[in-house]
């Protein structure tokens with residue numbers, strides 16, 4: 001909290017705070033690599049109650065002399081792992097929106113980070129989605145939702161979902177979204193690993209494994225990815241047991257190949273009674289489904305006691321996408 005206060009906007013500046021959720025892919029079907037280097041996907045995104053908050057505030061005149069200055073500060077336990085230069089996805093989002101709208105775009109973005117970094121839970125995408133909404137409001141742009149979604153897709157395959165939230169089928173490279181109905185609250189435990197995994201490295205390992213283990217033509221043989229009807233039916237019914245049985249991630253073998261220790265994490269969660277277990281997206285966070293909030297609490301305790309993860313976090317889904325929390329105008 002002290003870091004938050006230290007970087008809070010100075011009195012007299014306008015500021016806007018937006019909160020955006022993490023995600024888990026309850027299904028991640030990966031097709032072949034496309035000509036543009038991305039993989040065709042059919043993925044069921046599900047937003048969960050771990051959040052980052054992004055506060056956009058006007059830069060004091062002394063700091064905003066240069067057009068397009070974006071200042072990034074980050075608080076939270078993993079803040080040191082987050083870039084604070086132009087590579088930060090939130091900075092890229094602010095710059096893209098400013099350029100598109102033809103405004104100067106000088107802004108201070110403070111990220112209060114709670115989503116594991118490089119964990120397969122789309123934390124950077126959440127920050128980008130939050131920055132788009134926060135800057136849009138701070139600069140009084142009122143950008144149409146469809147344009148925000150287009151800008152989101154330019155920033156990254158997962159960013160449109162971070163704006164939309166809920167549960168949705170992502171096709172194309174993950175950016176084309178169709179809502180998916182969920183009949184009840186799902187109770188999750190996330191086992192956070194030490195260190196992250198690079199998303200491009202995990203996709204590349206998936207390709208490599210398909211070439212070497214496929215026995216055939218490797219990538220050329222990969223069928224078109226499709227959402228699993230049994231998973232969609234289980235989600236619609238809100239049947240946690242059936243959802244647990246249908247969890248599936250085609251990137252899991254690649255994540256396990258790059259980080260073999262994750263096998264012990266998945267085993268520990270299953271042995272402690274999880275209804276289902278999988279690597280979240282490109283990992284290394286592992287996701288476990290529980291029957292209810294109590295079972296999730298017990299599972300988190302067992303996972304932490306197993307010594308196979310850095311921490312275990314409970315969360316529920318689905319939750320909404322990026323939402324405005326507060327807006328304060330300068331007097």
Ligand SMILES: C[C@@](CO)(OP(=O)(O)O)[C@H](O)COP(=O)(O)OP(=O)(O)OC[C@H]1O[C@@H](n2ccc(N)nc2=O)[C@H](O)[C@@H]1O
Nearest residue numbers: 037038039120121122156157158173199200203281282283
């Ligand atoms: C794997 C997933 C599953 O939701 O999430 P994470 O685990 O990273 O959170 C996503 O596909 C990650 O989406 P995102 O992190 O937005 O990736 P992008 O910035 O668009 O792309 C980063 C890199 O990932 C690879 N990539 C990404 C998406 C896709 N459909 N095919 C790919 O091959 C490409 O190598 C690309 O250059």
Ligand SMILES: Nc1ncnc2c1ncn2[C@@H]1O[C@H](COP(=O)(O)OP(=O)(O)O)[C@@H](O)[C@H]1O
Nearest residue numbers: 087088089117118119120121122123124125127
């Ligand atoms: N705002 C941000 N938060 C976290 N990571 C960011 C951010 N902006 C850029 N990055 C970079 O993106 C990489 C992937 O981060 P993240 O989005 O948390 O993971 P994942 O792609 O596995 O869901 C990080 O290693 C970091 O270098």
